[in-house]
Amino acid sequence: MPATIICIGMAGSGKTTFVQRLNSHLHQKKTPPYVINLDPAVLKVPFGCNIDIRDSINYKKVMEDYNLGPNGAIVTSLNLFSTKIDQVLSIVKKRSDSFKHCVVDTPGQIECFVWSASGSIITESFATEFPTVIAYIIDTPRSANPSTFMSNMLYACSILYKTKLPMIVVFNKTDVRDAQFAKDWMTDFEAFQDSLRSNAELNDETSNGSGYMASLINSMSLMLEEFYSTLDVVSCSAYTGEGFDDFLKAVDDKVDEYNDFYQKERDRIVQEKKDKEKKDKDAQLTHLMKDLGLKDKKKAASGAADKDEVDVLSDLEDEIERDEKAGYEHGLIDLEDSEREYTFQEDRTGEVRDEEDASEVAKSIQQRYQQAFESTAKTASSSVAEDIAKYINGA
Numbered sequence: 001m002p003a004t005i006i007c008i009g010m011a012g013s014g015k016t017t018f019v020q021r022l023n024s025h026l027h028q029k030k031t032p033p034y035v036i037n038l039d040p041a042v043l044k045v046p047f048g049c050n051i052d053i054r055d056s057i058n059y060k061k062v063m064e065d066y067n068l069g070p071n072g073a074i075v076t077s078l079n080l081f082s083t084k085i086d087q088v089l090s091i092v093k094k095r096s097d098s099f100k101h102c103v104v105d106t107p108g109q110i111e112c113f114v115w116s117a118s119g120s121i122i123t124e125s126f127a128t129e130f131p132t133v134i135a136y137i138i139d140t141p142r143s144a145n146p147s148t149f150m151s152n153m154l155y156a157c158s159i160l161y162k163t164k165l166p167m168i169v170v171f172n173k174t175d176v177r178d179a180q181f182a183k184d185w186m187t188d189f190e191a192f193q194d195s196l197r198s199n200a201e202l203n204d205e206t207s208n209g210s211g212y213m214a215s216l217i218n219s220m221s222l223m224l225e226e227f228y229s230t231l232d233v234v235s236c237s238a239y240t241g242e243g244f245d246d247f248l249k250a251v252d253d254k255v256d257e258y259n260d261f262y263q264k265e266r267d268r269i270v271q272e273k274k275d276k277e278k279k280d281k282d283a284q285l286t287h288l289m290k291d292l293g294l295k296d297k298k299k300a301a302s303g304a305a306d307k308d309e310v311d312v313l314s315d316l317e318d319e320i321e322r323d324e325k326a327g328y329e330h331g332l333i334d335l336e337d338s339e340r341e342y343t344f345q346e347d348r349t350g351e352v353r354d355e356e357d358a359s360e361v362a363k364s365i366q367q368r369y370q371q372a373f374e375s376t377a378k379t380a381s382s383s384v385a386e387d388i389a390k391y392i393n394g395a
């Protein structure tokens with residue numbers, strides 16, 4: 001499956017220029033990527049994109065129609081776009097044989113994408129279909145100050161934990177300033193402390209690193225040590241093209257990591273969600289059964305074995321399936337008669353009608369339900385029950 005690279009970064013960090021360079025770099029390597037622009041407010045996109053949010057959403061009209069400011073309009077445009085994300089994904093999937101990378105450029109206002117519901121929906125949707133990597137773009141010259149560096153790192157940290165996707169930190173604009181200082185700060189705690197102490201903005205002449213800001217940043221850097229260890233760091237220049245091979249290598253590594261670790265974690269979360277949904281559904285069905293007057297079999301046929309209990313519809317289905325299977329095996333049920341309809345017994349007296357022997361119940365449950373259906377078919381409420389049963393059966 002092609003890797004999806006979602007480029008996120010603070011305003012002006014060089015995301016668009018980075019995507020442009022990555023696009024041309026991959027074209028040079030004869031592996032053109034699939035490019036998606038998700039920035040509705042950009043006037044001109046300097047690369048050819050396969051999907052552009054601006055083709056389907058008019059940002060200025062959104063501002064007028066909904067009476068919004070620029071950021072509100074970006075969020076609303078993304079919301080509108082995310083309602084069609086299934087269509088977008090199916091288009092990308094259809095083309096997925098023809099490219100190895102899908103590159104996504106996001107809006108300049110980082111919070112519009114990262115902290116909005118639509119941003120999560122879009123990221124999640126890609127992550128469920130393709131191995132997805134976050135490229136967090138940092139403006140290197142502007143991060144030379146320890147406090148700016150720390151703000152950037154905290155943001156990266158929050159994005160990592162929010163998206164739960166592998167992340168590559170990209171120090172961009174290295175043609176202006178080399179990123180070695182930042183790499184040192186991430187690997188050598190002492191080096192960062194020294195820079196803190198010697199930073200004129202954070203310290204007056206006498207405090208020597210004990211000012212409030214300096215000690216706050218100091219504590220944060222301690223906290224972020226573990227976070228740094230989970231990251232791949234790459235330095236590059238979108239202007240000169242330097243460092244893009246390293247970036248692609250980091251993407252390959254992160255895709256492996258995604259398949260080994262993140263994918264399993266995602267599957268586990270999805271499974272957990274499904275289990276919870278099933279549990280809720282079963283609970284609702286139990287309530288429904290109660291409302292329709294079907295009581296617990298245990299009370300009706302006291303002393304009956306536990307396996308004969310019919311608590312919820314799904315149990316009924318299981319039992320009927322089991323009976324049918326046994327019927328087919330013994331040639332008792334004709335395959336052509338196998339279509340069945342579920343229905344409920346109507347209980348006018350408020351008691352369960354069935355007081356047969358529990359073992360017989362298990363054997364002839366299909367027959368009983370058929371009889372119950374016929375005996376109550378004339379009443380209006382039975383057709384309601386039948387409708388409900390059909391709905392549940394179809395769900």
Ligand SMILES: Nc1nc2c(ncn2[C@@H]2O[C@H](COP(=O)(O)OP(=O)(O)OP(=O)(O)O)[C@@H](O)[C@H]2O)c(=O)[nH]1
Nearest residue numbers: 011012013014015016017107108173176237238239
């Ligand atoms: N020197 C240098 N400048 C760069 C580099 N990459 C981008 N820039 C400049 O940085 C500025 C911002 O670049 P963009 O690509 O528009 O940044 P962006 O993050 O997409 O901007 P928004 O989406 O508006 O937030 C532009 O003036 C670019 O020319 C680089 O590698 N080196």
